[in-house]
Amino acid sequence: MTEEKTTHGPLIGDKVPSFKAGSTQWPVNFPKDYEGKWVVLFSHPADFTPVCTTEFMVFQDKYDEFKQRNTELLGYSVDGLHSHIEWVKNIKRNFDVDIEFPILAHPDIAKKYGMLHPGADDTHTVRTVFFISPEGKLAANLTYPLDNGRNIDEILRLLDALQTTAKKGRATPANWPNNKRLGDKLIVPPANSLEKADQNEKDYEGYDWYIRTDENK
Numbered sequence: 001m002t003e004e005k006t007t008h009g010p011l012i013g014d015k016v017p018s019f020k021a022g023s024t025q026w027p028v029n030f031p032k033d034y035e036g037k038w039v040v041l042f043s044h045p046a047d048f049t050p051v052c053t054t055e056f057m058v059f060q061d062k063y064d065e066f067k068q069r070n071t072e073l074l075g076y077s078v079d080g081l082h083s084h085i086e087w088v089k090n091i092k093r094n095f096d097v098d099i100e101f102p103i104l105a106h107p108d109i110a111k112k113y114g115m116l117h118p119g120a121d122d123t124h125t126v127r128t129v130f131f132i133s134p135e136g137k138l139a140a141n142l143t144y145p146l147d148n149g150r151n152i153d154e155i156l157r158l159l160d161a162l163q164t165t166a167k168k169g170r171a172t173p174a175n176w177p178n179n180k181r182l183g184d185k186l187i188v189p190p191a192n193s194l195e196k197a198d199q200n201e202k203d204y205e206g207y208d209w210y211i212r213t214d215e216n217k
Contacts, residue, residue, distance in 0.1 A: 009141075012138050017112035019112065036134050038070055039074060039131075040129060040132075041076065041113075043113070047079045048083075054149055059152060060097055060098070060100065062152050069160070069163065075104065076115075084105055114128075128144075164186065171189065173187055182213055188212040188213065197209040
């Protein structure tokens with residue numbers, strides 16, 4: 001299947017589709033321009049919509065926190081570049097917020113990344129968040145309906161978890177780093193042999209052979 005015929009979008013572990021697109025900041029050649037960085041690519045249904053406007057402002061509020069994590073933001077909708085520019089100017093006029101990250105303009109991105117869900121809307125993209133690794137692979141994605149805004153703090157939390165797993169080869173428990181029982185500890189990959197199970201019980205704390213923990217250092 002060629003890249004242009006992709007309808008479901010990339011799956012976790014896939015190389016993400018490449019594209020060249022104009023944006024409100026600069027022309028984007030993706031993923032080439034972002035090699036070595038994490039990227040959060042997020043779609044919104046349309047410009048000049050109230051929920052999307054609130055999301056963009058919170059993404060901007062947190063932009064420095066993303067950059068501290070070696071992560072860049074890319075916003076997207078199927079609307080055109082002139083619409084994007086006027087929307088950014090409108091947000092500045094009404095809320096005194098400068099949107100500093102690029103908002104992409106290219107209709108094919110929605111198709112390549114599977115952002116159009118006909119059961120929700122034939123023309124507007126659902127709210128999808130793609131977490132893309134420095135190797136250009138999809139690490140995770142989140143999908144929200146048109147009517148419900150995203151929790152940007154959760155996006156940052158998941159990004160932290162993904163980066164920790166990539167760096168340390170450990171899993172993260174529910175609600176990490178604030179798990180009720182494990183706190184910010186990490187989970188050691190379960191043993192795949194009796195010998196390894198016995199060794200893990202010696203090397204790591206835990207509750208049983210299959211759930212051993214490691215310090216988050």
